[in-house]
Amino acid sequence: MKCLKVIMNWFFYFYYSIALYIFRLMETELLCSFVQKISPLTNEELLAFTNGWQAITVKRKTVLTAAGETERYLYFVLEGLQRAFYIGEENKEATIVFTYPPSFSGVADSLLTQTPSLYFLETITASRLIRINYEQLSDLIKNYPGIQQLIFKTTCFALKGALQRHIELQCFSNEEKFKVLLRRSPHMLHLVPNKYLASYLGMDATNFSKLLATVKI
């Protein structure tokens, strides 16, 4: 009897280890294929880059970074939905960006300049992420030209995106912004609460609801 128990424990541990290993392999694989699309790395760089990430699993509505804090991590989203948002006068929220897998996440400007974040980063749904802290990332950037290139490119694309969105916010009416959203990210309508979509488009939630009724289809 004792013997059986030992064997079972052993089996359990064996399979658990394999499962964990495969799991980590899959995560790493996801990260690898993501970064390779942005900027090709050598095998050595890839190995260095994918090493040292910490996996976290969090519930919905978990604050990953609070406004006022300085961002400590670069995140990579494996599963779930997150948003960065600003809280203004009278607790009005302005959603800056949504993130979902596979992509990096984190308050980019705060992380890169190591200055306090203006935004909150929060999970919308339960999420699985991996993250690497600023010091490790800095070392990687310092020591591997390809990784520096990767982060630089990512930053450039972020800037491009921010300026693109700038236009939409400044030039488009609520209805136009709504239509752009419908056209460009129809899936978001199902995934994200309307409340957040409204705050992403910079309009009142009730107005968003009315647009849904009139503009739809």
Next chain:
Amino acid sequence: MKCLKVIMNWFFYFYYSIALYIFRLMETELLCSFVQKISPLTNEELLAFTNGWQAITVKRKTVLTAAGETERYLYFVLEGLQRAFYIGEENKEATIVFTYPPSFSGVADSLLTQTPSLYFLETITASRLIRINYEQLSDLIKNYPGIQQLIFKTTCFALKGALQRHIELQCFSNEEKFKVLLRRSPHMLHLVPNKYLASYLGMDATNFSKLLATVKI
């Protein structure tokens, strides 16, 4: 008589050369002190970086980069005022950013990602600028870590600025935006035509004028 003419020519050329030399020294000095504040360079890097810039002098309302073109230059402003703006439906303009000395200029996202610009870059007043083309800049970035660091940092600050402005556009009322402008850049009121300031704040020009009358002081 002939002799006198030759001597005068010689003198002219002599002083002209010296003047030009001093001029270039001053320009370079301006660029040096500007970049040193962002990210310190070694002497060698500084020498490499300040070399190869082309000086241009342009009249007011000169288009430096047109929407649809891919930005070819990184500019450094020595004198004058410029703005980047987007032209939307019915020729409505949205000013993205103003640039004035000493600072870099150019459509940052287009230059960095080498994709077509969404904006026009145009001088508001007659301007003196120096510029370096993308290929040269790329080489400098590739060959000098300090210069890569400089451009990377500049990009990060640009991103930070874009996200900061994002908040203002999305959360503030016209009056609030106007007050922020008054507080943060009062000098702009004298330098920049109200028309452009209005389009910078994302409001109608007539509304801007009314705010000037009511909010002032």
Next chain:
DNA sequence: CTGAAATCTTGGTATTTGTCAAGAATATCA
């Protein structure tokens, strides 16, 4: 310096957008 063009101001009006409230629908957690 002067005529022509661009810009600014102002009032009135139309449109867009936000606010409030309350009931309906939906999602969440124990």
Next chain:
DNA sequence: TGATATTCTTGACAAATACCAAGATTTCAG
């Protein structure tokens, strides 16, 4: 699963903002 929050919808109303036009002012180029 059921109780409890949260979110969504809808209407009427209020506020903000854009639009238009015309005259005053300023700026610019020849």
